Structure formats: structure tokens, C-alpha cells
Amino acid sequence: LEAIVLGSRWVAKQPDQRLSAAAANALAKIAAVLPDDLREDLDASTLLVGPSAAAIESIDLGLVRQAIRNERKLGFLYRAAGGAASERVVWPFALGFFDKVRVVVAWCEMRQDFRHFRADRIAELQATDTRYPRRRQALLKEWRATLDKPRGSR
Numbered sequence: 001l002e003a004i005v006l007g008s009r010w011v012a013k014q015p016d017q018r019l020s021a022a023a024a025n026a027l028a029k030i031a032a033v034l035p036d037d038l039r040e041d042l043d044a045s046t047l048l049v050g051p052s053a054a055a056i057e058s059i060d061l062g063l064v065r066q067a068i069r070n071e072r073k074l075g076f077l078y079r080a081a082g083g084a085a086s087e088r089v090v091w092p093f094a095l096g097f098f099d100k101v102r103v104v105v106a107w108c109e110m111r112q113d114f115r116h117f118r119a120d121r122i123a124e125l126q127a128t129d130t131r132y133p134r135r136r137q138a139l140l141k142e143w144r145a146t147l148d149k150p151r152g153s154r
Contacts, residue, residue: 009049016061059125075126091132093139114143
């Protein structure tokens with residue numbers, strides 16, 4: 001129960017308003033069905049989520065989550081760390097939440113490889129109705145397998 005409370009509180013403090021509201025709503029629903037003694041434990045939980053450095057949200061992460069759920073391609077302008085910009089079409093299949101950044105994990109059509117895109121470097125995000133040709137779970141499995149390989153052999 002403590003893990004659910006802590007995780008929900010953390011998500012509720014994130015700038016993604018829809019995800020934040022969903023976490024708060026889920027916690028309220030859980031509290032509503034708990035026996036009195038467990039509800040008191042939930043209300044009295046001493047596990048707190050403190051303020052963190054605010055992540056810069058330059059795009060609507062709700063659109064990214066929707067594209068992942070529906071297995072739809074996204075298009076955007078991406079600025080690399082050095083400032084160079086490129087147009088990308090990607091097949092997003094995961095969204096990473098780090099302390100200061102959010103990362104879209106996707107298959108990149110331009111690079112023909114898995115790539116990680118910092119959300120704060122994405123501009124002109126465009127959702128499409130085009131379904132990507134592979135299943136999200138297959139992409140996730142293949143991407144996880146690449147994490148075990150040395151960098152030069154990918």
C-alpha cells in the first residue's frame with residue numbers, strides 16, 4: 001500500500017496535468033474501497049514526495065502517451081544538444097520520467113534505429129493517424145535487448 005501511495009503522490013506532482021489528475025483520482029478510488037484501518041494508514045502515510053527540479057515540458061506529453069497507446073507515428077522537429085535541428089518521424093513505444101527530463105523512446109525512421117528523444121528538445125509535435133508497422137510490445141522487447149549489448153555492436 002505504501003508503494004502505491006508514494007508512487008501516486010509522485011505522479012500527482014508532475015507537470016503533466018492529465019496524468020497528475022489520473023493519479024490523484026486513482027488514489028481517491030483506492031481509499032474509497034479500503035477498510036477503515038487501512039484507509040487511516042493511507043491518510044497517515046509518512047512517505048512524502050518533496051519538490052524536485054521542475055522538468056521543462058515543451059510538448060503535450062498526453063499526445064505522446066496517446067500515440068504510444070494507439071501505436072501511431074509522431075512527427076516533430078528535434079534539436080540535438082549542439083543545437084542542430086532535424087525533422088523526425090518516429091514510432092514511440094515508451095516514455096521515461098527522469099528527475100529533470102522526460103524521454104520519448106522510439107524507433108526513428110531517419111536513423112533506422114532506436115533513439116531516445118528528450119522532450120524538452122522536441123518542437124512542433126504532430127500526432128498522426130498513421131499506425132506504425134510493428135507492435136509496441138515487440139519494439140519494447142527489441143529495445144530492451146539492445147540495452148544488454150555493448151554500444152558499438154548495436
